[in-house]
Amino acid sequence: MGLVEDLYAEILENTYISGRLYKLVLRVPDKIIDRIQPGHFAMVKPSDTYDPMGRRALAVADIEEHRLIFYYEVFGRGTALLSRRKVGEKIKVLLPLGKRLFNYEGDKHLLVGGGVGLAGLTLLAKKLRDMGKKVFIAYGGRSREYLGMVEWLEKEGFPYELFTDDGSLGRKGYVTEILKEFPKDWVVQACGPKPMLKTIKRMGTGHKVYFSLEERMACGWGVCLGCVVKTAGGMFKRVCVEGPVMPMEEVVI
Template sequence: MIYDLDCKILENRYISGKTYILKLQAPEIAKNTKSGQFVMVKPTLEDYYDPLLRRAFAIADIEDDTITLFYDVYGKGTSYLTTRNKGEYLKVLGPLGNNLFPEEYDNYIIVGGGIGFAGLSLFIKEIKRKGKKYTALYGARKKEDLSMIEWIEENQVEVIYYTDDGSFGKKGLVTQDLEKIIEDNPEAPLLVCGPKGMMKAVSKIAVSKNRPCYLSLESRMACGIGICVGCVVKDKSKDNYVRVCYEGPVFEAKEIEIL
């Protein structure tokens, strides 16, 4: 079920780089969310309409009746969102998304880039709780772009870090050790979220190794429920287009074309 709620802001603060953390009291959404889903948030006050559209954010974590979101500041909407204060209310639509990560495996290879790690974190937390195996890779250009380090440490998640400039973790791309990691984890699928270039590179390696690869796509969305058809990607297997918000957000890499 999808809810359209006025959610109380419990925390909205700067972390690093261009990333903020936003915690909202949203009991109905928290209770009914599956890992991989997202919400649409109206950044402005209820009677303000510039910008008009809501913004899509992955549900990165859930604690009791609280959902946690991470967002990068890019334009007017997210810039305005940084000005919203603890105790105020935001209009939130969710949980959204229908096609999610597969849960039937016992071992996973998880690859996140930048803010994209927020699309994977709740799933990691859940498989960790279930005692399943995983290898998590997290990369960015520099340390300050690894904005979820604090969350990772608080939740005792084991992660291999990569930075392009070597300012934290291993120096280089998140894909540099991937072939060996795939070979060391037979039958483990890859779950990926991050910049398109990174997802393309990871997908190419996964396909070459004949390994299942699931991409959680990020896209600009107007409605989040499949009506506007503004967030489509090409489905190569069916030679048509599918909506990231409705048929996704998770797709098998071999089935879609990342533009």
Template sequence: MKDHTCRVLKNRHISGRLYLLELSCPGMETPKAGQFLMLKVSKSLDPMGRRAFAVADLREDRLLIFYDVYGRGTYLLSQVREGESLEVFGPLGKGLFNKDGEKHLLIGGGVGLAGLTLLAKELRSEGKRVFIAYGGRTKEHLGMEEWLKEEGFEYELFTEDGSLGRKGKVVEVLKDFDSSWIVHACGPKAMLKALQRIEGYRIYLSLESRMACGWGVCLGCVVKERNGSYVRVCYEGPVFDANRVEL
């Protein structure tokens, strides 16, 4: 892992709060599914810290990041123009997905789907069966559907208000799959906690957390394990067995 100066190829609005950032990062080690990058979103010291983003896809010499604009950091990132450069540290994260098994169900909530899409491509390249359940509050929260169509994955959409796809919460998809499927999930904490309450499945969670450093030094992203100790999302994670951590 090291710092890279990456050129912005695209940075465009998709829908709702969702944006797609495409970068060219010559010399960067190829990120693996589950890993993330720490981006310096401004040339100034405002904000001081970097922001963590999942690596959503790799296409030839392009690296894709989907992100929601929520605070000042992501707003500033949304203002970066094509041809400009960003300082990027990574790839980071040592705890990655378990790709054992032949059938994999990926459950993404909102922009959390971006934490699973590179996994979907890796699994497919290994000849595994992949099904993706993608959920959000409304259809505006499902802006990554175009990526799913382009890549040709089997998928089902869920919205809580019924404005697109199946009405209900995305975790309800488990009713349609038996325990022979390995489950991987990334999304809001409430969604991940709901999955932890479901028994009989092997479930892996990709956690999102506020990070200052991204490589285990600041201890700002720790979560508690069920044995009472603590682990760092950025270093021991970001992917954990659902039975290992308390959310």
């Protein structure tokens, strides 16, 4: 695993945002920061015990100097324990993980994030902007409580549009509708729940589309085979090492 390191990182922030969303900020050595690219993720150990034994995969959402920023949702025991960790504590993380990262081809990029899936795209947005490319972000969720990263969008100044299923914030409807409004020369990068990705694939809009996949992971380095996805050729690939980013046409969802 060469450049991957398992280390203890200091918690600088671990705050509740809205809905089930939390923001986690960790201090890590500069030598790690320098290796992080959009698409990389970390395997975070929620507690210092073996209950739960496994770690949780979190996408690197942003980098600010010596700090790594993550967003996560509380669903089960592991993330519930993670949400209780305090500022100043040390938490074990394995990073940077993921070998197949985002493609920067094209001059115009539409980023489509569903819920916490937006955190898998935000570092990419900054990278594309630094490269002088045009970026538009579409961000959707069930209701306004599930759009907890709006503050990040406003702070960074990206053009964006919000969607909620119930119309409580932004446009009422599914975030996937945005694809109908952008010409085919926009490259689409998407991250979110499987129903959202399935809808994008079913729409067949003619865009070049890349998925940053979210799967349950136990190890993060390809040993446990818990994150495999079926490919169009009938084979299986591990999201952690043969992803997490894959062209839409390659994946069976």
